[in-house]
Amino acid sequence: MRYNLPKILLFSGAVFCALNPAFSQSILGFDAAGAQKEVALEKRFDQQLKAENLRAHMKRMSAHPHHVGSPFDRENAEYARDLLKSYGFEARIDTSYVLFPTPKTRVVELVEPTKFKASLSEPILKEDATSGQTKEQLPTYHAFSADGDVTAELVFVNYGIPEDYEALKKMGIDVKGKIVLAKYGNSWRGIKPKVASENGAIGCIIYSDPKEDGFFQGDVYPKGAFKSDAGAQRGSVLDMPMYPGDPLTPGYGATKNAKRLARTEAPTIMKIPVLPISYGDALPLLKALGGQVAPAAWRGALPLTYHVGPGPAKVHLKLEFNWDVQPAYNVIATIKGSEYPDEWVIRGNHHDGWVYGANDPLSGAVAVLEEARALGELMKTGWKPKRTIVYALWDAEEPGLLGSTEWVEERQQELKDKAVVYFNSDSNARGFLYAGGSHTLEKFLNQVARDVTDPQRNVSVADRLRAKVLVDGSPKAKQEARSRSDLRIGALGSGSDYTPFIQHLGIASMNIGFGGEDDGGEYHSIYDSYDHYTRFKDTDFSYGVALAETMGRCVLRMADAQILPFEFQNFANTVQQYAAEVKQNVESMRTQSEDHNRLLRDNQYQLAADPKEPFTQPEPMDEVPFLNFAPLDNALASLDKSATEYSQALQKSGQLPVGNVEKLNEVLYKSERYLTHPEGLPRRSWFQHQIYAPGFYTGYGVKTLPMIREAIEQKNWTEAQQGIERVSEALTQFAAQVDKATLLMK
Known part of the structure; x- marks a missing residue:
């Protein structure tokens, strides 16, 4: 598993600055x-x-x-x-x-207004020596999809992330009872069926559009490196932002005799059937869609006009798995x-x-x-x-x-x-x-x-x-x-x-x-x-x-x-940046709310509307309340002071007594433990780190200061304030460990 696109780049550069004569200017941690x-x-x-x-x-x-x-x-x-x-x-x-499910039945077929059955196969290539081992290969599928046999109208949902469903609602389109077709990209794949299910969809199909992953990027395999019209991306759709690992043994090891949840009780197994297909198999489905033309940002590189639906395309999706x-x-x-x-x-x-x-x-x-x-x-x-x-x-x-x-x-x-x-x-x-x-x-x-x-x-x-x-x-x-x-x-x-x-x-x-x-x-x-x-x-x-x-x-x-x-100064500086970001998020939301409500009071929305079209007055936006960031500011100030003092102590120290070095090193490597909280994050207690976590709706993508940031995004102001308190406490405890290390340096 990895990101389908290159991961976050490091960067760094020049020679690390001098510590002191007792410690080498070349390698941190060595004299x-x-x-x-x-x-x-x-x-x-x-x-x-x-x-x-x-x-x-x-x-x-x-x-x-x-x-x-x-x-x-x-x-x-x-x-x-x-x-x-x-x-x-x-x-x-x-x-x-x-638990590792493998497929025994996979069917995707267009039943209205025309007939088409997806091949769901990747062809053997003479240029690829191992591609012909068909009996040994897992077919294209999503592990931890639900079993299901559903037939419904199709709706194209772009990348299938929350903002796409907001756009669909503005278009007057509801996916309840529908099967959705989503493009790979812009989130981890497991988010797409999760959000689809939350919006009432009964099935999900995911394809790689050639605009991002195919001929639009360059020559396709085997002539070039890129995905052909028959290639499809397997992968897991386990709800890993809740917890990773075996879904039947949450929080404890999956030993041979471990107590296991019933499969129906496992919260991370997807609730609707979901399957990947190639863009060759997606093309007839997209051609059969009617309804509104998709927004410009949603359109891919296939030779058609992208429509959203629903219908007249109707799709039959049937999946069964071996749950071994x-x-x-x-x-x-x-x-x-x-x-x-x-x-x-x-x-x-x-x-x-x-x-x-x-x-x-x-x-x-x-x-x-x-x-x-x-x-x-x-x-x-x-x-x-x-x-x-x-x-x-x-x-x-x-x-x-x-x-x-x-x-x-x-x-x-x-x-x-x-x-x-x-x-x-x-x-x-x-x-x-x-x-x-x-x-x-x-x-x-x-x-x-x-x-x-x-x-x-x-x-x-x-x-x-x-x-x-x-x-x-x-x-x-x-x-x-x-x-x-x-x-x-x-x-x-x-x-x-x-x-x-x-x-x-x-x-x-x-x-x-x-x-x-x-x-x-x-x-x-x-x-x-x-x-x-x-x-x-x-x-x-x-x-x-x-x-x-x-x-x-x-x-x-x-x-x-x-x-x-x-080393702690870089960490302190980084967390200060994260804190500045969440504060800015709050201020941006407050400004947006105030501007919107002012336009409502001044009747500007109606004045700007086309008088020939029916007009619906927007709803007022809730005011953004005051959040007290003082505990976080104080904790960050304390951390910055502690980090600076540790760096200064390191510069001044000579060779330490053997006893102190062993105690010091234990404090150093256990310091990260103090950035966790035993209750974890709201609604997902497995994730205990308070500075870094995968986002609830990003999957792989990180959310920093996650309890604070996600509560603000969800406008859960009570939880946001609780997050400020919890993160502040973790940083204060962490700073105390840095202080302990400084004392051992002396």
């Missing part, structure tokens, strides 16, 4: 002697990395479909485990037992720390795919294997990490982060006690560095990016990305790229295996990869293959090596740092 040793170690690590190994692993692991429960899924897990053992890791397979519990094989490999064995640095990527999964996820998984091999070579020379290193290849990520979430939920307390950080990757290809994560790691990641060379441009990956921001970034991003020594990283919502670590347990996390020069339409199709990847994504695997170099540095530095390289 001068330690930094020198670390640089030498990383150089030896880089020398071990070989692109041909990544290529060989990908060819072997993408040779057959390897979805959850398939024979080759287990075979790949055993292959990775055995490799990791051969590299010197203690390696095992931890098995969870998760399948084993999920998580590969776990460890190197025990020589000094701090109970401090864990965790690095992960998933290994399951919807079909062949060359790009998603094997492009990241093969980098994991090569990193691990390079670490094994270092161990042969006598190196041992100070902290325990855990490498993980997760299963069942594609259906809804099932493998990683169940593993985390089963070991919650141990991870809260021991996990220092979690580093994640997913898909990887040619292009620019991207990253999102905990902003206490922003400076750390900037330094790592500074020390990795871009294989195309022979400059640091940070400098290359800085150049892109200066050319293509927003005005604000350009200004910051010129003025800040490090540029900002993105915040994490959901969409990959970092989710349970940061969102549920408050373990500082990063999600890292390369992309942006790897356009294509293979995502979650049978054409996400070795042939497609090696033609269009990362032909020589040089960016796979760059990912291994980047993640290798992250793991090595975090495992061997004398003082863990967490």
Whole structure:
């Protein structure tokens, strides 16, 4: 699983500024002697990395479909485990037992005003060697759709997100009792049937319009990289903004004998049938629609006039699924720390795919294997990490982060006690560095990016990305790229295996990869293959090596740092920006309400209306009440003071007594836990982080200060004030931990 478009870009740049004579100007967390040793170690690590190994692993692991429960899924897990053992890791397979539905009946047919039956198939291509393994492939479908057999008029709903339904209401169109047709894009796919169901629709069909994902973008596969008229995007529609993981075991591990909810009781399983189709299959449905012409922004690139409906197109949608519990094989490999064995640095990527999964996820998984091999070579020379290193290849990520979430939920307390950080990757290809994560790691990641060379441009990956921001970034991003020594990283919502670590347990996390020069339409199709990847994504695997170099540095530095390289000034500055945004949202809503009601009082709407048309007076808008942001302002001021004092103490400190260092590091890596709340977010208690969360109606996309921001968007002013209080309390507790770290520095 990953975003279908490139993820949030990192950016960063120049050399990290001096800490002090006692601590190296080069590497945060190391003194001068330690930094020198670390640089030498990383150089030896880089020398071990070989692109041909990544290529060989990908060819072997993408040779057959390897979805959850398939024979080759287990075979790949055993292959990775055995490799990791051969590299010197203690390696095992931890098995969870998760619900994984697969289709047994799929029907989409136009029954009025003409007849048409969708093929729902992806053709075999002679240019794609694995595309002919039809008996092993999962067909095109959405996991965790409801079973259903429905016939109804069709309505085109654009991207099928809440604002599209608002536009339909203004057009006088109601989708109640209808089947909706939505385009992929502008939200995670699971939001589309969720919102459709909330608006009364009884079925949902999703297609990829060629304007975003097909011939409008370039030549289609196999001539070019883009989606052909027969390609379709599989995927999960589990309601992951409520909670990810096995829907039958919410909040606890899906062990073999775990108590499970009845399927009808599971709140994250979709309530209506939903299916993906190709744009070739969507074309006759769209041609059959009548009604109003779709708004200009809704129109795609198919050769027709886009209409909204409803009707005269009437569609029959029938879906049935096998609702089986399948084993999920998580590969776990460890190197025990020589000094701090109970401090864990965790690095992960998933290994399951919807079909062949060359790009998603094997492009990241093969980098994991090569990193691990390079670490094994270092161990042969006598190196041992100070902290325990855990490498993980997760299963069942594609259906809804099932493998990683169940593993985390089963070991919650141990991870809260021991996990220092979690580093994640997913898909990887040619292009620019991207990253999102905990902003206490922003400076750390900037330094790592500074020390990795871009294989195309022979400059640091940070400098290359800085150049892109200066050319293509927003005005604000350009200004910051010129003025800040490090540029900002993105915040994490959901969409990959970092989710349970940061969102549920408050373990500082990063999600890292390369992309942006790897356009294509293979995502979650049978054409996400070795042939497609090696033609269009990362032909020589040089960016796979760059990912291994980047993640290798992250793991090595975090495992061997004398003082863990967490930093709090960037975090404080980032949260101040989030607070300014939510305040601005409130002021914009207040201004809009006041302007609207003034126009009503002055009769301006009626005066501006066409006198030949019937006129309906708009309703007045509710006034926006006062929200007391003082607690948040005070907490942010306290955090800024605490962060500054910690930075100053770090600059002044010499080599610390051994006892203090161990206590200090524990305070540092557990600090993120204080940004969580045991009650979680309203109506979704699993998500406990108070600074970052996936949006309730964005799916993967992040909402920062989520309780406050979403309550404001929903005009739930009581909950917004409660959110201000809760976030302020979390930041105050977090600042107290920073103060504790400062005292230990002295």
